[in-house]
Every structure is written in C-alpha cells, then in structure tokens.
Amino acid sequence: MxxxxxxxxxxxxxxxxxxxxxxxxxxxxxxxxxxxxxxxxxxxxxxxxxxxxxxxxxxxxxxxxxxxxxxxxxxxxxxxxxxLKDAVPMPGVEDYIHTAKRLGIRIGVASGSRRSWVVDRLNRLGLADHFETVVCRDDVGGKAKPDPAAYLAAVEHLGTRADQSIALEDSPPGVKAAKSAGLFCVAVPGPMTKNHSFHEADMQLDSLADIPVQELLESISKA
Missing domain, CATH: 1.10.150 (DNA polymerase; domain 1)
Known part of the structure; x- marks a missing residue:
C-alpha cells in the first residue's frame, strides 16, 4: 500500500x-x-x-x-x-490542484525550463500561489530532465519522500527523470508527445480529466 x-x-x-x-x-x-x-x-x-x-x-x-x-x-x-496570451491550463489540471489541496496532498512543480518562464506563466494562469514549491533548471545548477535533480529537490522542499510522491509528466525524458528520482510516475501525453513511447511510466492517461485525483490516488495506493 x-x-x-x-x-x-x-x-x-x-x-x-x-x-x-x-x-x-x-x-x-x-x-x-x-x-x-x-x-x-x-x-x-x-x-x-x-x-x-x-x-x-x-x-x-x-x-x-x-x-x-x-x-x-x-x-x-x-x-x-x-x-500563449489567451492560453488556459490543460484539461483536468485545475481540478487536480484544488482537489489535492483539499485532501491535504502537498503539491509542487518540477520543470526543466527556466524559473522566469515557468513562474511568469503560472502567475498569468493564476496558479502560482497554489504550489508549495516550484523547482526549475536554474534552481538545480542548470540540470534539466532527464536528470532527476528537479524532482529530488521538489520532494525535499515538500518535506516528503519520493516513494510517497506522484509525478505527472508529458514527455519520456520527464518520465525518466521522475523514475530516476524514485517517484511513481503518471504519463499524460500532450498533443506533441502523444505518439511517444512511455514504457518507463507506471501509468498512462490520455488526460487528467479522464480520472479524478481521488480515483488515481486510490488506484496507486492499491498497487
């Protein structure tokens, strides 16, 4: 469990x-x-x-x-x-954020992009304040995925362990980074990565809107 x-x-x-x-x-x-x-x-x-x-x-x-x-x-x-001026979050993202917080699940971001890019976009989406930590490549010495550094730092900042954490990823290098850091990884391919191979992921969804976060957590807890 x-x-x-x-x-x-x-x-x-x-x-x-x-x-x-x-x-x-x-x-x-x-x-x-x-x-x-x-x-x-x-x-x-x-x-x-x-x-x-x-x-x-x-x-x-x-x-x-x-x-x-x-x-x-x-x-x-x-x-x-x-x-990107009128862009909105991917389907299911906001529900996952709000439900996870309501359930007492700690949430963060681990990105291979630069902090200025990620934080500015999160602010424009109105999501920045929901995350307890945002770790980007310039926070970990320029190490980008598939290096696991961002995930390792995010888990540490959240005060939990990798084996108690889920990573949500849309690319194979991101999946590799999450798995190398020891997280359970759910692949959620986007339009540009939908035909990539995600054989290293523990689970794959077409969209976060496909399964409520409670069901995902229950499924993983039984794995």
Missing amino acids: KHIKAIVFDFDGLILDTETTDYKAWQAMYRAYGVELPLSMWLPIIGDATQDFSIDQHLAELVGKPINRVELRKRQRALHLEM
Missing part, C-alpha cells in the same frame, strides 16, 4: 501546452526564410536536454547564410508569448 503525500507536476506540456505553440512560433521563423522546420526533427527534442540540436544553426544551414541568433530568438519568443 502506498500512502501518497505529494503530487509533483511538470509544467510545459502538462500544466500548459507551450510545446505546440513553441513549435508553431519556430515554424513561423523558418517560413519567414522560405524553409520548413520538420515536425520529425522537433518531436525528439521535447523535454530532453541531452539532445544535441541547435535550432539556430539548423536554420542557418538551411538558408545557407549566418543568422542573427539574438534577434531570431527575440522574434520567436515574442510570437510565442502572443500565441
């Missing part, structure tokens, strides 16, 4: 679908130069800091000339933020 005391949420793709908009914004940058960013090249790098892929260099190689990296990223980020 597992007595779950904490739930740790991933951010990008799990709380908010930033992955689809990130790709669309980069695709717009590529098309401005008359070239395409193949989805097949984008999908493998989602949530994985170990992938050796420089999007700036790739675009420069396609167009055959140097590109102002700073200006390119500035324009891409501005477009990405515009696309």
Whole structure:
C-alpha cells in the first residue's frame, strides 16, 4: 500500500501546452526564410536536454547564410508569448490542484525550463500561489530532465519522500527523470508527445480529466 503525500507536476506540456505553440512560433521563423522546420526533427527534442540540436544553426544551414541568433530568438519568443496570451491550463489540471489541496496532498512543480518562464506563466494562469514549491533548471545548477535533480529537490522542499510522491509528466525524458528520482510516475501525453513511447511510466492517461485525483490516488495506493 502506498500512502501518497505529494503530487509533483511538470509544467510545459502538462500544466500548459507551450510545446505546440513553441513549435508553431519556430515554424513561423523558418517560413519567414522560405524553409520548413520538420515536425520529425522537433518531436525528439521535447523535454530532453541531452539532445544535441541547435535550432539556430539548423536554420542557418538551411538558408545557407549566418543568422542573427539574438534577434531570431527575440522574434520567436515574442510570437510565442502572443500565441500563449489567451492560453488556459490543460484539461483536468485545475481540478487536480484544488482537489489535492483539499485532501491535504502537498503539491509542487518540477520543470526543466527556466524559473522566469515557468513562474511568469503560472502567475498569468493564476496558479502560482497554489504550489508549495516550484523547482526549475536554474534552481538545480542548470540540470534539466532527464536528470532527476528537479524532482529530488521538489520532494525535499515538500518535506516528503519520493516513494510517497506522484509525478505527472508529458514527455519520456520527464518520465525518466521522475523514475530516476524514485517517484511513481503518471504519463499524460500532450498533443506533441502523444505518439511517444512511455514504457518507463507506471501509468498512462490520455488526460487528467479522464480520472479524478481521488480515483488515481486510490488506484496507486492499491498497487
């Protein structure tokens, strides 16, 4: 019997679908130069800091000339933020947050993104104050998933143990990070990761809206 005391949420793709908009914004940058960013090249790098892929260099190689990296990223980020202006949390996320708090389950975020990005988005969604801890890559020495550092730190900050905690993840590198940290991991693929393999996850859902958090906790406690 597992007595779950904490739930740790991933951010990008799990709380908010930033992955689809990130790709669309980069695709717009590529098309401005008359070239395409193949989805097949984008999908493998989602949530994985170990992938050796420089999007700036790739675009420069396609167009055959140097590109102002700073200006390119500035324009891409501005477009990405515009696309996210009216974005809402993924289905089921808010119910999980509110119900977990009502049940006395401690909740946090473990993200491979930078703190400024995650906290600003959480504030805009009105969710930041609900989490007891938010751990990002710059909080753990720049270590991003699949490194388990963010999950280890989140569990420590929540004052519980990994074997008493659930991770909610949307990408295989995130699942690997959670499992390496010792958490029970529920994979909830987003639109960009739905065709990935999640064989390392303990459980997989199509959406958090598919099963109430109480039922999930009961199911895990019997595992």
